[in-house]
Amino acid sequence: EVHLVESGGGLAQPGRSLRLSCAASGFTFDDYAVHWVRQPPGKGLEWVSSINWNSGSLAYGDSVKGRFTISRDNAKNSFFLQMNSLRPDDTAFYYCAKSGHSPQLVQGDWFDSWGQGTLVIVSS
Amino acid sequence: DIQMTQSPSSLSASVGDRVTITCRASQSIATFLNWYQQKPGKAPKLLIFAASSLQSGVPSRFSGSGSGTDFTLTISSLQPEDFATYYCQQSYSNLQFSFGPGTKVEIK
Numbered sequence: 069e070v071h072l073v074e075s076g077g078g079l080a081q082p083g084r085s086l087r088l089s090c091a092a093s094g095f096t097f098d099d100y101a102v103h104w105v106r107q108p109p110g111k112g113l114e115w116v117s118s119i120n121w122n123s124g125s126l127a128y129g130d131s132v133k134g135r136f137t138i139s140r141d142n143a144k145n146s147f148f149l150q151m152n153s154l155r156p157d158d159t160a161f162y163y164c165a166k167s168g169h170s171p172q173l174v175q176g177d178w179f180d181s182w183g184q185g186t187l188v189i190v191s192s
Numbered sequence: 193d194i195q196m197t198q199s200p201s202s203l204s205a206s207v208g209d210r211v212t213i214t215c216r217a218s219q220s221i222a223t224f225l226n227w228y229q230q231k232p233g234k235a236p237k238l239l240i241f242a243a244s245s246l247q248s249g250v251p252s253r254f255s256g257s258g259s260g261t262d263f264t265l266t267i268s269s270l271q272p273e274d275f276a277t278y279y280c281q282q283s284y285s286n287l288q289f290s291f292g293p294g295t296k297v298e299i300k
Binding site: 105114115174175177180185 | 226234284288
């Protein structure tokens with residue numbers, strides 16, 4: 069059974085940094101691209117970032133480009149989201165998710181497994 | 193960037209009703225459209241991928257259709273466990289997997 073577990077959320081001051089982790093199990097990790105999606109409390113889903121199997125292809129949403137960095141460690145079946153220059157509007161539940169069928173960032177992909185989410189609050 | 197809209201933003205329905213949710217893309221996305229269900233306090237769950245393919249384990253009362261810019265998610269006979277928020281997602285752009293704003297399905 070696929071299992072994704074986020075960690076690293078918490079309270080951060082504006083301008084500071086936070087690093088989220090997602091531990092994966094139940095599938096061959098380096099066979100799939102992986103993703104981060106966030107959701108401000110009471111609001112909708114926003115795609116944040118994606119990474120292909122070998123870290124050769126990265127993608128970011130416009131609202132986080134230049135501030136957030138996605139990475140992965142296939143030896144540890146984990147991937148990460150380094151969040152710098154945090155702003156109050158980054159406050160959200162952050163979910164990690166697994167590609168439905170591809171190791172690459174491809175047209176036609178879907179997110180077939182999700183973690184339970186970790187809450188990031190940015191406030192002074 | 194491709195923008196996604198959904199209608200209605202919310203609806204009230206009764207158990208047994210047929211429910212249809214619409215998703216529209218700002219440009220043609222072929223059939224690169226996915227649907228997710230989210231219940232309060234839970235992670236989203238994939239229902240439909242590639243516009244009309246039912247994810248394994250999802251009840252057959254859920255179906256998807258459409259291509260180009262207009263898509264629909266249909267629940268043929270609403271069940272108590274289907275009260276949730278539904279999101280569409282485009283995957284036409286492999287570098288921008290944007291979601292629609294969601295449709296909340298509530299009990300009438």
